[in-house]
Amino acid sequence: MSSQEQDGGQTDRQKYEFRKVIEELEDYRGSGTQLVSIYVPEDTLISDVVAHVTQEHSEASNIKSKETRTNVQDALKSIKDRLRYYDNEPPENGMVLFSGAIDTGGGRSDMITRVLESPPDPIQSFRYHCDSEFLTEPLEGMLADKGLFGLIVLDRREANVGWLKGKRVEPVKSASSLVPGKQRKGGQSAQRFARLRLEAIDNFYQEVAGMANDLFVPERHDLDGILVGGPSPTKDEFLDGDYLHHELQDMVLGKFDVAYTDESGLHDLVDAAEDVLAEHEILQDKQVMEEFFSELHDGKKATYGFDQTRQNLNMGSVEQLLISEDLRKDVATYDCPNGHTEYELLDRNAETPEITCETCGEEVDLEKREDAIEHLMELAGQRGTETVFVSTDFEKGEQLLTAFGGIAGILRYSTGV
Structure with a gap:
């Protein structure tokens, strides 16, 4: 299942823009506890949020520091002003508001306000947070690699079945068994008691499998895997007995x-399976990088570097655009008086250089400077190219960034570019 499908239509561009805003917010600092973060779930009325902000504004008058008091009240006023542009219901999945006076150096500060609408995952609860940093951790969790996993925990007394959706555990079904204890009641023969007990265990395993089959089979094409937990030998008996649907x-x-x-x-099962889940998170990245290196060494359908990949994107020949998650570059676009266009890839904080046209040698004027990833993703979107962000948490993902400049592609056909 692709990341786009898992995110319910959330496009790569939306996710990247969301990530950029979070990284920007993470860099901001206030001189005191004056940066306000407010998380608003979809089912919270805007009027209730306004009432809460109004109350916080009133209580902020008790802050001893005049500077902090003024900055907090200004931040709350800015948030309240922004909320006036909304109807009484928040956007889908809710919204998050950030406002505060951030340090800009030299003892100066600037007031900023940011609103993030419709995050990738629903906001779970209303939160008001005031600190020297903006509260971004809940949003960072939404950017983690997504996945859909089935969860089963059982012993001979009870069982629970549920989902792991991204980082969120959702219990769905539970059952209790009628399996008698090992101590048999008086008057029963040992063999008969053992037989009845085994039948009860078998019936319970069938009931648990039935719950899992009902829940997981309809979603099996979107399911990334199933985790089973419990004491030994229960979980072993359950799996070795082939109680689950054969596809599961x-x-x-x-x-x-x-x-x-x-x-x-x-939850304990998810914690116990941490290493397996971490490996699975980058499995898709590993597969796409294996394909890239295979084409690079043995085939003709690989491209890398900004210039070559961009040319192939313009030709519509790129099937998958590969971008390192850690790439932080800008691209400067220059206009030549003779009708040529030049592009220069730059570090994010580097000054824009003056260059001459490689085609005719004329001096060229800067037209615009923009984020390199957004520039490439726009081309990819126009050509029907899938964008894949590749983690640096494994060797070949690190090589994409260090050896290939963080930009590569797998082609639909060989182009010679």
Whole structure:
């Protein structure tokens, strides 16, 4: 399942722009606890948010520091002014508002206000936060690689089944067993008691599998894997007994020792499977980089570097545009009086250089300077090219950044460019 599908239509461009705003907010600092962050869920009325902001504005008059008091009240007023542009219902998935006086050096500060609408995941609860930094951690979690995993925890007494959606655990179904304890009641033969107990265990495993099948089978084409947890030998018996639907059985990524099998056990299962999930998060990146290196060494459908990749994008020959998640570059576009166009890839904080046209040698004038990733993604969008952001958390992903400039592509056909 592609990242675009998992994110419910959230485009690569939207995700990247969202990431840029978060990185910008992370760099801001206030001289005191004067940077305000407000998280608004979709089901919270704007009028209630305005009332809360009004109350916080009134209570801020008790802040001892005059500078901090003024800055907090100014931030709250700015947020209140922004809220007037909305109807009484927030956008889909909610919204987050940031406002405050940020340090700009030399003892000076600037008031900034940012509003992030419709984040990739729903805002879970209303939060008001005032500190020397903006609260961005909940948003950072939304940018983590997404995934859909089925969760099963069970012992011979109870079981719970649910989802892991991105970083969010959602319990869905639970069951309790009628399996008798090992101590048999008086009057029963040992063999008969053992047989009844095994039947009860088998019936319970079938019930758990039925819950899992009902939940997971309809979503099996979007499912990234299944995790099973519980004590031994319960989880082993369950999996070895082939109780699950055969397609689900093939999707089990691992079984893990988990002490609890109530809803908290689902969270324990995710923690126990941390290494497996981390490996799975970059699996797609690894696969696409393996394909790139294969084409680079043995085929003719690979391109890399800004200039070559851009040319191939313009030709419509790029199937997948590969961009390192850690790429931070700008591109300067120059106009030549003789009708030529020049492009220069620059470090994010570097000054824009003066250059001459490579075609005719004339001096060229800067037309615009923009984010290199946005520049390439716009071309990709116009040509129907998929954009893949590649993590640097594995060797070939790191090589994309260090050896290939963070920009590459897998072609639809060989172009010779």
